[in-house]
Amino acid sequence: MAEGDIWVSNVLNNSSLVIGTNIDREEPAWKTIAQGKKPADEELPIRIYAMYKDQAFTKKFPELFEGGGGTKISPQLEGIFRKFDLGASWICPAQLFLYDRATPVDHQFSIYGGREKLQFLIPEESEGLRGYPVTRQQPNPPPPDVWEMPWELKDNDIAIAPRDLGGLDIWYDPKLHGAMFFSDSLKQALCDGGYARLFKFYKCKVIAVH
Template sequence: MPDEIWVSTVGSNSRLFDKPGIREKHYGQDWAPPQFEMDAPSEQHANNYRRHARGEKLRREEFVEAAYVFHPKRWSRVKDLFAVDGFFCVKGKLAELLKEFDLGDGELVEFPIYEMDKTTRLPGPFYFLNFGSQKDCFLPEESKKLKAGPKNPTTGFQRWRAIEPNDGDIAVSASALDGADLWADPKLKSALFMSGPLHDAIEAARLGIDFSFVRARIV
């Protein structure tokens, strides 16, 4: 419904993103080794990942350059929402569905995934989900089942995390109804906000992905 707002905590579902059987190449660097264990991220990559998680729009070169499949069996199980080195990615039916909605300042950024030879490109297409759109709509003081993060002593800014919320536990202002269909609010970690129509389209598509949707309460 147009007058509904939904929240997805799919980013907290580690099983969905665990060991997809692909590794990456950052710009100006060598290919990552074909193993599930990840190296410690550089300071720059860690910063880019944090910005991505907050819903900030990244430049193309701030994502990884490309990826390759080193474990075909694992890759064969990957659904239309996955991650490459921490960045949200989409393919298939979900990618086509998102193209039909208003992503605001966000966009789908195509990137290549190669076979084990790092030369033969998989048909794809594959995209980074470059969120780009943020709304200051989350109301922690009106919400339930939250865990508070540390408060910035200078700015007073504070982030929160929803702990297994139910419908109505997360409150948003009516301004959430305006603008993009998909966005993040920097005050709420590991959560994506969606309009009613986008939520309904995802549910109707039967993607086999547990988005952990809960309906927000509009105050």
């Protein structure tokens, strides 16, 4: 495992970073992504479409935003991410179009996809996790399959027991909805690049694996 602390961000649950976009799952790039693969060069850029007829996209785009097609990042963020070990994740150029699917929007961004997924969460050692199992009406309901982040996330609220990461710098845990985990070095690079306010990093409680 890489030296240093491990950090978690709740940025993917930030509703202010959602922009209404849509995709066509019949297009080659999206068929490839549905198979769990990175799109081929001839399938790029990945096409993204406005969700509504009156969308003009006159406001400034955030450096990271969500919506149909997953996570989109600016060229500046891409430049930082590409210096680190992303594991199974990939970054591919995308092109946004208006609702007519023909008029391009003058905005440069890429899609961050693939998502390296590792199950390190220790719910019983964490604080403030939210979740409602389907069987919650039973006398002794089992824990939920997927947890939600605490309402007010703080340092050491999220407990993880990571195994050897082999140099990996960013990953997701399918047991914790919307969370992004970062190595100390990637977190520091993002803070140095001016993205501390965007990601709002919180230190994880690391449980030793014996």
